[in-house]
Amino acid sequence: IRSITQNGQTYPDEISLDGKTYKTDEWTNVPSYILDLTQRRLHQNPDHPIGILRDLVEQNMKGMGYTFYNDFKPGVTTYQNFDVLGFPQDHVGRSRSDTYYINKDNLLRTHTSAHEHECFRECKTPGYIISADVYRKDEIDRTHYPAFHQMEGARLWSKNSGNLEEIIAKDIEDIPKTNIIVEDPFRENCFSAENPKQDYMTDKEVQLVSTHLKKTVEYLVNQVFEAARKSAKLAGSTEPYLNEPLKIRWVEAYFPWTAPSWEIEVWWKGEWLECCGSGLVRQQVLLNAGLGEDKLGWAFGIGLDRIAMLLFGIPDIRLFWSLDERFSKQFTNGHISTFVPYSKYPGIKRDISFWLPKGVSLHDNEVMEVVRSHAGDLTESVVNIDEFIHPKTGKKSQTYRLNYQSMDRNLTNVHINELHSRVEEDLKKFFDVEIR
Ligand code: FA5
Numbered sequence: 478i479r480s481i482t483q484n485g486q487t488y489p490d491e492i493s494l495d496g497k498t499y500k501t502d503e504w505t506n507v508p509s510y511i512l513d514l515t516q517r518r519l520h521q522n523p524d525h526p527i528g529i530l531r532d533l534v535e536q537n538m539k540g541m542g543y544t545f546y547n548d549f550k551p552g553v554t555t556y557q558n559f560d561v562l563g564f565p566q567d568h569v570g571r572s573r574s575d576t577y578y579i580n581k582d583n584l585l586r587t588h589t590s591a592h593e594h595e596c597f598r599e600c601k602t603p604g605y606i607i608s609a610d611v612y613r614k615d616e617i618d619r620t621h622y623p624a625f626h627q628m629e630g631a632r633l634w635s636k637n638s639g640n641l642e643e644i645i646a647k648d649i650e651d652i653p654k655t656n657i658i659v660e661d662p663f664r665e666n667c668f669s670a671e672n673p674k675q676d677y678m679t680d681k682e683v684q685l686v687s688t689h690l691k692k693t694v695e696y697l698v699n700q701v702f703e704a705a706r707k708s709a710k711l712a713g714s715t716e717p718y719l720n721e722p723l724k725i726r727w728v729e730a731y732f733p734w735t736a737p738s739w740e741i742e743v744w745w746k747g748e749w750l751e752c753c754g755s756g757l758v759r760q761q762v763l764l765n766a767g768l769g770e771d772k773l774g775w776a777f778g779i780g781l782d783r784i785a786m787l788l789f790g791i792p793d794i795r796l797f798w799s800l801d802e803r804f805s806k807q808f809t810n811g812h813i814s815t816f817v818p819y820s821k822y823p824g825i826k827r828d829i830s831f832w833l834p835k836g837v838s839l840h841d842n843e844v845m846e847v848v849r850s851h852a853g854d855l856t857e858s859v860v861n862i863d864e865f866i867h868p869k870t871g872k873k874s875q876t877y878r879l880n881y882q883s884m885d886r887n888l889t890n891v892h893i894n895e896l897h898s899r900v901e902e903d904l905k906k907f908f909d910v911e912i913r
């Protein structure tokens with residue numbers, strides 16, 4: 478089955494972004510409404526929930542040897558985002574259905590790890606913390622949006638700077654203690670055949686550096702959730718979870734540029750929430766950045782939006798991007814307050830069903846992209862509800878349920894019918910589908 482990734486959209490000959498001009502090519506797939514989001518810089522707004530959360534973490538990490546970088550622009554090279562981190566050529570993350578390309582060699586960063594290379598080169602302190610907006614072609618619903626925010630941390634030591642084991646052990650002592658309940662089957666046996674260590678580090682070094690990493694992330698998560706409890710209690714909430722200690726667990730993970738690797742999940746109102754990937758930085762990444770063979774350390778990347786949703790009681794990730802004052806007026810620097818919903822307008826549902834040409838299948842992300850290009854933030858969700866192959870013709874049928882909804886106004890059937898027919902027209906034009 479051939480999968481269509483070219484959606485036939487037309488793009489300008491040149492794209493300008495943050496003072497640079499790029500020639501577009503056959504890789505270009507970044508729509509103008511996504512380029513507009515790159516100028517919002519929500520993490521730099523001190524009165525926006527994302528900015529408030531960033532600030533809270535920075536306040537808590539101050540004086541611990543980290544440099545804070547908040548100003549990296551979202552346009553990076555394919556080399557920075559993938560190659561230098563050791564992503565294999567056929568990694569799914571590189572595909573045009575997952576990543577927004579400006580052209581073949583430039584893209585919108587898909588993670589803050591895209592800046593590890595330059596930070597390892599430039600940073601003068603033992604560690605750094607980067608905060609930034611990142612972009613992925615993804616499904617859209619209450620917890621997924623094509624733009625979100627990450628905070629990346631890293632910390633290095635040198636094997637040549639005295640008794641390394643003693644130094645790291647002391648650095649671990651300096652991390653403030655927490656009351657977190659930790660589930661970590663990998664604390665002592667922190668590497669295995671499935672999650673291997675790197676040869677250039679001793680077992681003891683792996684043990685110490687990973688303990689430092691995990692305690693740092695636990696401290697950070699603890700500070701954030703403690704602040705959330707405090708504010709909920711101040712607001713008069715008596716929910717029982719406010720008095721229970723925070724529970725987290727570590728699970729094994731894989732990232733091309735770290736080994737061994739883990740993710741931390743936080744237990745919150747009856748669910749494990751994935752919130753941060755991490756690991757010990759691969760030596761090749763450090764060597765690529767011009768660092769010596771004596772260097773070793775860790776990195777983590779934490780998603781800010783879902784945590785901010787919990788902290789501020791924000792029910793829908795798209796609200797972060799709202800320009801409505803009823804949203805923005807509710808938040809001020811230094812305060813974790815609970816979002817007070819304002820009237821939500823009813824949504825309008827439309828189903829769309831089509832036959833694809835024989836042997837062809839269409840990626841869900843491409844359908845979402847077409848819907849979003851016409852309906853923008855009125856797209857509440859696009860869900861693949863059915864697909865099957867006709868036994869006689871061999872053609873595939875796909876059905877999607879489109880939910881249109883506005884955060885701040887009433888939608889009319891006339892308006893939605895018009896948007897919806899443009900979606901149908903584009904699907905016909907770009908993918909040669911036959912609407913059923
Ligand atoms: C990464 O992006 C790695 N760069 C993290 C990392 C850094 C690993 C340094 C090792 C060393 P991942 O794709 O899992 O990993 O995303 C990290 C976090 O971002 C997730 O745990 C989640 O909290 C958040 N995240 C990922 N996708 C989305 C999304 N579509 N919407 C909101 N948050 C997301």
Ligand code: MG
Pocket residue numbers: 751754
């Ligand atoms: Mg993940």
